[in-house]
Amino acid sequence: MQTTNASARPHVVIVGCGFGGLEAARRLESADVDVTVIEKTNHHLFQPLLYQVATAGLAAPSIAAPVRALFRQQPRITTLLGEVSAIDPAARAVRLTNGSLVSYDHLVVAAGATHSYFGHDEWAPVAPGLKTLADAFEIRRRVLMSFEAAETATDPERRRALLTFAVIGAGPTGVEMAGTLAEIAKHTLAGEFRHIDPGSAQVLLIEGGPRVLQAMPANLSQKALEQLEKLGVEVRLNARVTAIDAGGLEVQSGGGADGAPATSYRIDTSCVVWAAGVAASPLGRMLGEATGAECDRAGRIKIEPDLSLAGHPEISVVGDLAAALSYAPGKPPKPVPGVSPGAKQMGRAAAANILRRIAGEPTVPFRYRDYGNLATIGRNSAVVDLETPLGPLRFSGRLAWLFWLFAHAYFLIGFRNRIVVMMDWASAYWSFQRNARVVADVQGKSES
Numbered sequence: 478m479q480t481t482n483a484s485a486r487p488h489v490v491i492v493g494c495g496f497g498g499l500e501a502a503r504r505l506e507s508a509d510v511d512v513t514v515i516e517k518t519n520h521h522l523f524q525p526l527l528y529q530v531a532t533a534g535l536a537a538p539s540i541a542a543p544v545r546a547l548f549r550q551q552p553r554i555t556t557l558l559g560e561v562s563a564i565d566p567a568a569r570a571v572r573l574t575n576g577s578l579v580s581y582d583h584l585v586v587a588a589g590a591t592h593s594y595f596g597h598d599e600w601a602p603v604a605p606g607l608k609t610l611a612d613a614f615e616i617r618r619r620v621l622m623s624f625e626a627a628e629t630a631t632d633p634e635r636r637r638a639l640l641t642f643a644v645i646g647a648g649p650t651g652v653e654m655a656g657t658l659a660e661i662a663k664h665t666l667a668g669e670f671r672h673i674d675p676g677s678a679q680v681l682l683i684e685g686g687p688r689v690l691q692a693m694p695a696n697l698s699q700k701a702l703e704q705l706e707k708l709g710v711e712v713r714l715n716a717r718v719t720a721i722d723a724g725g726l727e728v729q730s731g732g733g734a735d736g737a738p739a740t741s742y743r744i745d746t747s748c749v750v751w752a753a754g755v756a757a758s759p760l761g762r763m764l765g766e767a768t769g770a771e772c773d774r775a776g777r778i779k780i781e782p783d784l785s786l787a788g789h790p791e792i793s794v795v796g797d798l799a800a801a802l803s804y805a806p807g808k809p810p811k812p813v814p815g816v817s818p819g820a821k822q823m824g825r826a827a828a829a830n831i832l833r834r835i836a837g838e839p840t841v842p843f844r845y846r847d848y849g850n851l852a853t854i855g856r857n858s859a860v861v862d863l864e865t866p867l868g869p870l871r872f873s874g875r876l877a878w879l880f881w882l883f884a885h886a887y888f889l890i891g892f893r894n895r896i897v898v899m900m901d902w903a904s905a906y907w908s909f910q911r912n913a914r915v916v917a918d919v920q921g922k923s924e925s
Contacts, residue, residue, distance in 0.1 A: 484511055486509055486510050486511045486553075487510045487511070487582040487583060487835050488510070488511045488512075488513065488580065488581055488582045488583070489505060489510050489511070489512045489513070489581065489582065489583045489584075489585065489828075489831060490512075490513045490515065490571060490579055490580075490581035490583070490584050490585070491512065491513070491514045491515070491584075491585045491587060492515050492561050492571065492584070492585065492586045492587060492588055492760070493515075493516060493586070493587035493588045493589055493796070494514050494516040494521050494544050494547075494556075494587075495521070495522070495524075495587060495589045495796060495820065496524075496796065496817045496820040496821045496824065497585075497587035497589075497795035497796030497820035497821065497823050497824035497827075498514065498516070498585065498587035498795075498796070498824060499521055499547070499824065500820075500821045500822075500824030500825045500828075501585045501587065501795065501824035501825065501827055501828040502514055502548065502554060502828075503825075504824070504825045504828035504829060505554075505828050505831070505832070506551050506553075506554065508828075508832055510553070510831075510832075510835070511553050511554075511555070512551075512553060512554045512555070513554075513555045513556075513557060513579060513581075514544065514548070514554060514555070514556050514557070515557045515559055515561060515571070515573070515579065516544050516556070516557075516558065516559075517558070517559065517560040518544075518558075518609070518610075519543055519544060519545070519558055520541040520542060520543055520544060520610075521541065521542050521544055521547060521890060522540065522541050522609070522610065523540040523541065523888070523889055523890060523894075524608070524817065525817060525885060525888075526539075526540045526885060526889075526898070527540065527607055527608075527609075527610070527612075527613050528607060528613075528650060528653050528654050528657065529657070530610065530613040530614075530617065530913065531607055531612070531613040531614075531616040531617050531620075531654070531750075532616075532617065532620065532654065532657040532658065532661060532911065533617055533620075533621070533661070533665075533911040533912075533913045533914040534657065534901070534902075534905060534911045534913065535898060535901055535913060536901075536912075536913045537610050537613070537614075538894075539889075539894055539897050539898050539901065540889065540894065540898070541610065542890040542891055542894070544556050544558075547890070557573070557577075557579070559573040559574065559575060559577065560573060560574045561573060561574075561588070561760060562574045563763065563767070564584070564586075564760075564763065564764055564767050564768075565767065566767055566768050566789055566792065568580070569581050569582065569584075569791065571584070581791075582791065583791050583792075583793070583831045583834070583835075584791060584792045584793070585793045585794075585795060585824070585827050585828070585831070586760065586764060586778075586792065586793070586794045586795070586798060587794075587795045587796045587798065587820070587824060588757075588758035588760040588761070588796075588798050589608075589758055589796055589797050589798065590608070590755040590756060590757055590758060590796075590797035590798070590815065591606075591608060591755065591756055591757075591758055591759070592606035592608060592751060592754070592755060592756065593753075593754035593755050593756035593775065594751070594754070595753075595754055597721075600721040600751070601751075603721055603722060603723050603749060604645065604721050604726075604749040604750070604751040605619070605750065605751060606750075606751040606752065607650060607654070607750065607751075607752065608755075614917075615921060616750055617913075617914075617916065618916045618918070618919070618921050619747075619748045619921070620642065620658065620661070620748055621914060621916055622916065622919055622921075623639045623640070623642070623747055623748045624639075624640070624666060624670065624673070624675060624678075625919075626639050626747070627639035627640050627673050628670050628671070628672050628673050629672075634745070636673065637745070638724070638725065638745040638746055638747055639747050639748075640662075640673065640675075640677060640678040640679065641678070641679045641681065641744065641745065641746040641747075641748075642658050642662075642678060642679070642680045642681065642746065642748045642750070643681045643683060643726060643744055643746045643748070643749045643750070644658070644680070644681065644682050644683070644749075644750045644752055645683050645718055645726075645749065645750070645751050645752060645753045646683075646684065646751065646752035646753030646754065647682055647683075647684035647686070647688075647689035647690065647691075647712070647714075647752075648690065648691075648692070648752060648753075649690065649850075649851075649852040650752040651682060651684070651689075651750075651752035651753070652682070652689055652690060652701060652705065652852055652854060653852060653853055653854070654750055654752060655680055655681075655682040655705065655710045655712075656704075656705055656708050656710060656853070656854040656855035656858065657855060658678075658680045658710075659680045659705075659708040659709045659710050659855065660708065660855050660856060660909075661675075661911065662675045662676055662677075662678035662680065662709075663675070663676045663708075663709060664856075664909040665909055665910060665911050665914075667909075679711065680709065680710045680711065681710075681711050681712075681713060681744065681746075682705065682710050682711070682712045682713070683713050683716045683718060683728060684712070684713070684714050684715075684716065685715070685716065685717045685718075685753070686714065686715070687714055687715055688702065688714060689701050689702050689705070689712060689714070690850075690852055690860065692814070692850060693850055693852070693860060693862050694862060694869075694871060696871070697860040697861075697862055697871055697873060700860055700873040700874075701852065701854055701860050701873070704854040704855070704858040704860075704873070704874075705854055705855075707858070708854065708855045708856075708858065713728070713730065715730055715731065716728050716729070716730045717729050717730070718753075719741070721749060723747075724745060724746075724747070725743055725744050725745040725746050725747075725749075726743070726744050726746070726749060727741060727742075727743050727744075728741065728742055728743070728744060729741045730742075755775070755797065755815065756775050756776050757772075757775055757776035757777040757778075757797060757798045758776070758797075758798055759776070760798065761776045761777055761778050761794075761798050762776050764778060764786075764792075764794070765778055768786050768788065768789050768792065769788065770786050770787065770789075772800075773800045775800075777797070777798060777799060777800040778794045778798060778799055778800060779800045780793075780794050780799050780800065780801060782802065782804050782810075782842035782843060783826075783830050783840035783841060783842055783843065784799065784801065784823060784826060784827045784830065784843050785827075785830070785840070790834065790840075791834075793827035793830065793831065795820060795823035795824050795826075795827050796819075796820035796823060796824070797815050797820065799813075799823060800812075801813040801819070801823060801843060801845075802843075803843065803844055803845035804842035804843060804844055805844050811845075813843075813845045814845075814847075816850075817888075818846075818847075818848060819845055822843075822845055822846065823843060823845075826841075826843045826844075829841075847864050848863065848864055849861065849862045849863035849864045849869075849870075850862045851877075851880070851881045851884060851885075852881075853878060853881045853882075856878075856906070857874070857875040857878050858873075858874065858875075858877075858878055859873065859874070859877040859878040859880070859881040860872075860873045860877055861873070861877040861880050861881065882899075882902060885898075886898055886899050886902075
């Protein structure tokens with residue numbers, strides 16, 4: 478089956494409804510074009526709060542919104558549930574896994590990213606990453622079931638392994654996950670078990686580099702480290718994971734530029750969370766093969782200054798799939814970081830350039846505006862690095878935590894979600910409880 482555009486208006490197809498795809502569609506809402514959004518899930522996901530679903534702080538609907546509901550009032554935007562299996566630039570069509578063909582005049586590819594295990598994909602089953610709701614459900618199941626299994630374990634070594642949680646990678650996701658796991662162990666589960674003390678659980682944050690939150694200034698990185706340790710997280714820096722299996726992981730420390738001798742050791746644990754790396758969606762390399770565009774080592778497509786593909790101006794790539802550069806006047810081009818503000822800005826810029834092409838106007842280079850970085854560590858603990866007209870504004874602690882809370886609530890999709898999330902956070906703050914501690918299938922076969 479082939480889907481074509483029946484009207485005389487230009488047809489823009491957007492693959493992916495993450496931050497980049499959603500912003501591109503919104504920018505085109507009032508334009509004289511027809512838009513088709515193709516998304517392989519039925520929801521837009523606010524990924525910065527996904528770790529809170531994984532740690533039972535928020536229910537999934539609080540950070541997700543049905544794609545069809547987002548465009549209900551936009552008759553020129555069509556939503557298709559499907560996954561792209563091929564792109565044919567010559568025919569200007571995309572093929573879905575169900576065999577359907579969708580033709581386009583302009584294409585925006587915003588398929589996002591997936592986990593990168595740095596050549597060790599065999600680690601994925603025992604060290605899940607966090608990119609989708611399914612990932613969050615699986616991590617939540619593993620965390621809660623580890624405590625349940627420890628309650629009935631009779632062997633002390635086995636119980637110790639069940640109460641050891643390892644988070645690999647000390648970027649924002651890893652820091653937030655480790656801090657929250659420590660809070661769950663020490664506060665949320667206190668008094669609920671009879672044979673174990675959840676507060677005795679060991680939460681490890683393992684980072685191959687010399688400090689946590691390496692994208693932030695060194696002083697904020699140090700503040701974050703201190704706040705993590707205050708929460709009870711054991712942070713191991715310059716520690717590289719060399720193997721992971723169902724019973725634990727192997728770590729090598731030292732042997733770096735500091736001249737310290739390399740040592741290897743094993744950590745016995747039944748719960749490992751991977752937060753160490755991301756790679757572009759496989760659609761990136763597929764698109765590269767179809768168009769001749771070059772991909773970098775992470776599978777991201779190298780693009781033109783206006784976010785289009787060389788030789789294919791009708792195709793734009795945005796978000797984590799794009800190896801994009803920012804072109805600020807009078808400054809050399811700089812790589813765009815793989816964060817949600819970058820994806821949003823690219824989505825809007827790509828849509829604006831499409832409208833310029835339709836109008837016969839020249840396109841403009843993309844310029845990324847960096848508003849700063851935020852990361853929360855735990856209760857009353859966060860770090861904030863903001864860019865202001867007067868220079869950088871950097872602070873940490875409780876004020877930073879409050880700023881983080883309101884900033885993330887503000888950017889959630891939908892008024893209801895903002896209210897629900899704020900109420901859940903207020904309840905958790907005063908009661909120390911996390912109310913989304915429901916596991917539909919303790920064996921991990923499926924969950925919704």
